[in-house]
Amino acid sequence: MKKKIVVIILLLIFLLFFERFYFFILKQVYPLRFTDSIKKYSKAINVDPYLICAIIKSESNFNQFAVSRRGAIGLMQLSPLTAKWVACKLELDYSREKLYDPDYNILLGTWYIKYLIDYYKNDTKLAVAAYNAGMSNVDKWLYQKDRATFEIDEIPFKETNHFVRRVFKNYEIYKRLYKSEFENGDD
Template identity: 40%
Template structure:
C-alpha cells in the first residue's frame, strides 16, 4: 500500500515537472525581448504589453533588421509612408527612415500607432489589428459594406485573407503571452526599467 502511494506521488511530481518544463520550452518561442521598451511605451500609450509583444512576435519575430516585401521595417513592421505621417502627428521634426531600424524608436512609434488606431476603432482590438495590417482606410470601407459588417461597428468577414490570418496569429500569440507571463510579466518588465 505504501509503495502504491509513493508511486502516485512520484508520478504527480513527474507530471508537474513536465508541465513546468513545457512552459519553459514555450517561453523560448515566446520570449520577452525588448521588454523595457515594450513596457515603457505600452504604458505611455495605454496598451497591454502582452498585446504589444504579440504584435512584435507576429510582425517580425523580434528581428529588428527585417524588411518586408512591402517595405515595412523593423520590429513592428512600419512602412516609411506610415512612419512619416506618424512622425508628423508625434511632432518628430527630424524623422528619417533609418530611425525605424532602431528598436526603441520602432516600438515607440508602433505603440503610438496602435494607440491611434485604438482610439479610432473604439478599443476593438480586432479592428485595430485589421487596420494595422490591412490599412485603416480599408477597415473603414469594410465597416460600411454590408457584406463585411452587419452593424457598421464590427467585421463579420475580412476580405483580405492575409489580414484575417494576421489577426488570428496575433490573437493566439496574445493568449500565449498572457498565459506565460500574466502576473509576472509586468513585474519582470518593470525590473528592467530605470
C-alpha cells in the same frame, strides 16, 4: 498501497519537471525581448503591453532587423510611409534607418496601434485589422457591411484574417506565459 504512493510521487515529480520544461520550451517559441521599451511606451501611451508583444511576435518574431516583402521594417513592421507620418505626429526626427532601433520602432508602433484603437472606438479587433490591411480597407469593409464592426471570419483578406487571429492567439499566450512581467510596479 505503497506501490500506488510511489507511482503518485513519481507522477508528481514528473509533472513538476514537465511543467518547467514545458514553460521553458514555450518561452523559446514565444520570446520576450525589449521589455523596457514595451513597458515604457505601453504605459506612456496607454496600450496593453501584451498587445504590443503579440503584434511584435506576429510581425517580426522579435527580430529588430526584419524587413517584409512590402518593405515594412523592424519589430512592429512599420511601413516607411506610416512611420514617417507617426514621427511627424509625435514631432520626432524620422529616418528609415531608425526603424531598426527597437526603442524607436516600438514607440512609433505603439502610438500607431493606439491611434487605430481610438479611431475604431476601442474595437481592438478592427484596430489590429487596420494595422495589417490599412484603415481604408477596414473602413470600406465596414461601409459595405453597413455596421460599426465585424467578426474576424468576415475579414475578406486572407492575410489579414490570419494576422488578426494570430495576434489574438499570441496575446492570450503572452498574457499567460509572462503574466507577472507587466504588472504594476517600479517601471
